[in-house]
Amino acid sequence: MTPTLSGRWQTRLLLLGTVGFVVTWFFAAYFQAITFEDVFHVPFVLLVYVAVLGLGWDVLYNVMQHSRWDSDWPPIYQFGAGVAEALLLFALIRIGLVIGVPENLPFWMFFVHYGAVWFWTFVMTQGPLRLLFPQWRFRGGQFGRHPATRE
């Protein structure tokens, strides 16, 4: 994939809002069921954090991408970006900067939820999105049609 900055933002928000939301719902219900505590909202809060922090991360990725000759973003970079974002977010949780998420959130809970969201959004960018939006890959990850040429 060779995204543009706005393509990154659009794709991130759309995928977190759809695939990410479904996956998060599943884990929210699961965590609620096994802990007998009121934690249903926690994964959703994390999802919002991933989305909002990600808008900033994307700016950084975009700069890095431009220093590559092909100006592309291979899958392995997507993986590396996912790891970096996870580390920062978990650190923020531990120092209590993520409002609405307990500081002592078990790592495994964070890991399985975050990992599943990352995995399914990654899979979507590797192909299935193109089945729904054939123009997406030519528009640097932006949705919508090519503009009409007025001549």
Add this chain to the structure above:
Amino acid sequence: MQIHLTWQEPDSDVHGEWTGDLPLTLGRTTKPAIDHPQVTREHARLDWVDGQLILTDLESRNGTFVADEQVDRAELGASGTFRLGPVVVEVQALLPEPEETVIAPEPPELIETIAAPEAVEEPGPVDTSGTVEEPDAAPEPVEEPAEEPAEAPSADAGTLIEGEMTDSFATVEEAEPIQAAKRVDEPPRLVVVWKNEETGAEGQSMEKVPVALGSRDDSAVRLADARVSRLHATLMVEDGQIVLRDEQSSNGTFIGSEQVSVAQLGTAGQFTIRPFLITARIEGVEAESAEVREPATQLEEEASIFFDDERGTLAPAPPAEESGFPPALFQQDMVSVSALQATGVPIEEKAYVAIGGGLGSFIWVDYLRVYGVPTEGICVVGLEAKPHGRYERLCINSQIPYHERLRSDSASRPDCLWGWPGYAVVEAWNGITGRGNLKDGLRAAWKIFAEPTFTSTYTPVSGVVFDSIDKEARRIGWEQMRQHGRVKAIRKTDDGRYAVAYTVPGDTTDQRHRIVIARYVHVAVGYPGIRLLPDLQAYRIETGDLERVVNAYEEHQHVYDTLAREGGLVLIRGWGIVASRIIQRLFELRRDKGADVQILHLTRSIVAEGHRYRNAQRKVDNNWEFQPFNWPKAAWGGDLRFLLEESSPEERGRLLQAWGGTTTADREDWSDLIAQGRREGWYHIREGEVDRVERNAEGTLTTVIRGKKTLRAETRLDTNYIIDCTGLQSGIESHPLLRDLVAHHGLGRNVQGRLDVADDFEIRGMRNQQARMYASGVATLGGPYAPVDSFLGLQYAAQRSVNALVYHRAPRLQHLGALTSFGQWRRWARGVAP
């Protein structure tokens, strides 16, 4: 020992001069300092040993060169010329000998003309541009006679240097004495074009004045014919005018029918030395009239080998024109449909017509079909039985058989507009499920995950790609839509459509010539042909030898068959993906057949650094420049695509320059092979500009090269074969249909001289009321999109034009929303017609 040094940076006025004692270390941080970025801090050393200068490379980054050959150590004699990276250095030992001793250069009768009349004394190295390199030595007038050969000890310096050369193929034919200093203005150069009116042989060269014309082998312009005197005439420039002087030749020099002894030609002119017609012009002066047309330039513009799609082969000439069709009415600006009907030519009407019938047409029609147009609404006119016919032939000729891999991305599937699952995903899946090779499958999966940083880029196997296209062709009903024919002309009609006139080869009935009228037309005719390098084309015309000089895209199996039996030396020209594959093929002859095949790879100049764009730089290794595909990946659908589209035509020209160029894919097997070849001594890189190619006494080939930056001596390279890997002809002039289209409708050209298309690939100037005409493929290169001749690029062009037709409400086309798109993909996956 005192020496005098001068140096000159490439393509600039920066130069310097120094006089001092040996030993001396030369580099960026030494004294004197040669401050050029490609010169290493301590680049090379000069010593005086046993009465001669010894040059030693100090493991510099960009190398030290003598006679364009990279050296670790070289003996220069008493003076010499060498190169530190790109910087040319001339050195001269200041021997206590009389300076006037001038060795008479060969040929004696040329002394007069060699002694340049314009020897200008310059006040020294001070450069008016302000970029002066002026180290220790104070500026002083140069005393040496500027244009005369250097003094005695250096006369054989060239020979000594050449004697050091390890390159066993290179034999020195002629080593001109090196000039001690070149502190004169460059003499003007003349472009001389000649044509043998009897044989049709032609040639061109650019020469410094005075230019000697004659039948001698070493004439600047050699006119090989018994009627031409050894030194027949000379050309000089006086007061900005070319002066032609007959050198008392036996058979005379003529302007028109008038014999002349001395004549002014102006800045450009034409004269005859029978049987040659010669034109000369001062470099930079445009050829004026149609008569002063340069054959060599023409060779560059026009294809030398044409695709004969009727026979599925390559032909040396374009298909012959037939008279009487298209009808005379096609001379008009706008064709009347009723008048067309009156001609009696069979006429068919369709909504959509695709012209070409190759991959470009196939991909466009695939889009139309998926977007809802039935087969009845579409007509494809072309000569290829299969959409990949020509592409496949070019692959096979350039040594990519069905089991070898193409230079293409996994997700670039010409048979699937969604590009999913990509070829790599399929390969991985087949490997894992046991239908294919597990190792290949896992490798494919790893590659598409980690490419191109941690592994080389995945590329699909050619046979798999062709099979997938065949399958999709069956699904969309390609055969029902295809009309076998060669399109002759396209015209606007008075009812807001286009008339496409075509001929059906092999049809002997009165149905042979036909016309199809359509509102929406797509032109994708591909590369017009193959172009040989001008000197190789000149060789072929002159000798008629099509066996030893071949283009990689031609059928040239005989080369490998002979090499497998007899071994031999092959000269490769070109540094692209085709050259990579040909070298691999030659290596396979060594490995599998034990044949003694040697490769000499010629380059105009050593590539020290890759192209730069923004903060990125392309990788270079062993003179090869690498990128996974022929453009940076973001040119297909990333930020570079948007950037190019938004740029002005001039800016587009600059961007294409920065991103393009000759590159090959960084495949491990190829780079290992080059390293191995250099180590084992069967692969050599040679720098030089080709002057001409000749047949030698043994019946093999001699390529005469001239050193570009150091010695002006010629070097002759004797090889058994020359394989031209420089590519295909991409100009539109060579294609009769496009040439007619542009000329008849007065269409504009893009910055690279090809079809001017809008961002949605509509051909500007062809709109006719509601009718729209689009193009794709290499004919549009230089416009809003760079990778126009790739699978994915053709898909992009098709998507843009079909998308525009949806906005335009063209019949039966429906926008592909998310759900319809997914539904259509499912039909594709199940192999059901759209």
